[in-house]
Amino acid sequence: MKIAIIGLGLIGGSMAKAIKENTSHTVYGYDKNDTVEKKALLLGAIDEVLTDEILSQCDLTLIALYPQAAVDFIRKKQEIFKKSSIVLDCCGVKRIVCRQVEPIALKQGFVFIGGHPMAGLEHSGFDHAKKALFKDASMILTPTKGSIQDVEKVKDLFTAIGFTNIQIATPEEHDQMIAFTSQLAHVVSSAYIKSPAAMKHQGFSAGSYKDLTRVAKLNEDMWTELFLDNPEFLTEEIDGIARRLEEYSRAIKDRDAETLRALLKDGREKKAFIDGEIF
């Protein structure tokens, strides 16, 4: 296949490196920063810099931009994508992208599949991209049109570059679950680190603290856009945990050991159930 990759940041750059490493597909790359394109070329992460002419021949276009930029790119290039080729975005929110892109795809005769590679780092940009980023990761696909063969085609590609878990979901299911598993984690981690006690904790640092604050180190531009593209599901999660936290606080203030123990037991059991340890 001829594969175009739009945006050679952490995700796009890693896709390029992983595809070159693990498959014999030809990779064409585009980045708004031409120094990045040159670096990708020099390092062999891409075979050639992408042009509109090449794009019109590509069988698969992977778009690794922020959501609005991804939609804008597809809108701008809609007449250039090869008919029946697949266009797949890698954005962390799916409804807002799919909703806008699907009518364009239908009109122009290309196949659009929403995608979300569940992989990341606390760093961004091509310099941190690595061919093993997707090893054992999950890829969520939100295909709503297109044939099973098309989905199989991208599934094979993603499996070849390291993903071990390919999930199919609707854009809505995706956005609801991601609000809980990823977006809420970033909000909580960010809120956690801002305790006045944090500034003097050196040396007391426990493993639990490290886990709870790891993702506070985030790219605020990207996450602001992702959060504002998923406001209902995310605020439902934030308000939910804030409400639940108050239950613990209340039980402790009341010195109510029985309630506190029950709250903790419930959490332990839910965690064990979700992790598949009890049924």
Next chain:
Amino acid sequence: MKIAIIGLGLIGGSMAKAIKENTSHTVYGYDKNDTVEKKALLLGAIDEVLTDEILSQCDLTLIALYPQAAVDFIRKKQEIFKKSSIVLDCCGVKRIVCRQVEPIALKQGFVFIGGHPMAGLEHSGFDHAKKALFKDASMILTPTKGSIQDVEKVKDLFTAIGFTNIQIATPEEHDQMIAFTSQLAHVVSSAYIKSPAAMKHQGFSAGSYKDLTRVAKLNEDMWTELFLDNPEFLTEEIDGIARRLEEYSRAIKDRDAETLRALLKDGREKKAFIDGEIF
């Protein structure tokens, strides 16, 4: 030295194994469950089962019980501890223990040092105890009386069994910091897992979700006691994060990108500062 270890659970059992592995001290162990004592003896984690007579000859007594049980044990055996010997508890809260034990130590002529080994597992009991549990861990000591030589003596022991960071704090400083670095983490993790979305997240599981919910798998009896021994500092932390979470929720509901970005940026910068990446 002759070392007595009271309570051969995860912490006491690991102390026993680590001391036997790394030093030539003699270890005597006591557990309320005599099957555990026999197992510890068979596995060579202790040299002998502890008796009152042996306790009266020990140079150091490590108490690895829950806080109330630790205080009760010391009160009961106060006349047996060897004069000038060191008694050190391993409880996760320090004011409530130190406050009660220090007058007893003064009266009976033994040296009491509060201790908190910052190590643990999601499992408890002797069967999970391991000699490497304290590798690269922090040990917090809260000595308020006693000589520098006594503190040096326990410091040398803890360094020999793997601790790489020995911190000295007042019991109050300890309890405030632990409320933030450890207790709050357990409360947040427990509250996090209870989202209604959690039950259907399988396959979407991101690394951030895993980190945020790891310590939800806790021993509710132990943590209920620890939380209720530190209610003011802990509820201050819980209420603080709940309040901060509302700021994010408000900004998202208002579609206020500027405020949201500033909240996230502040968290990222605080995290980087605390981790020593910016100054």
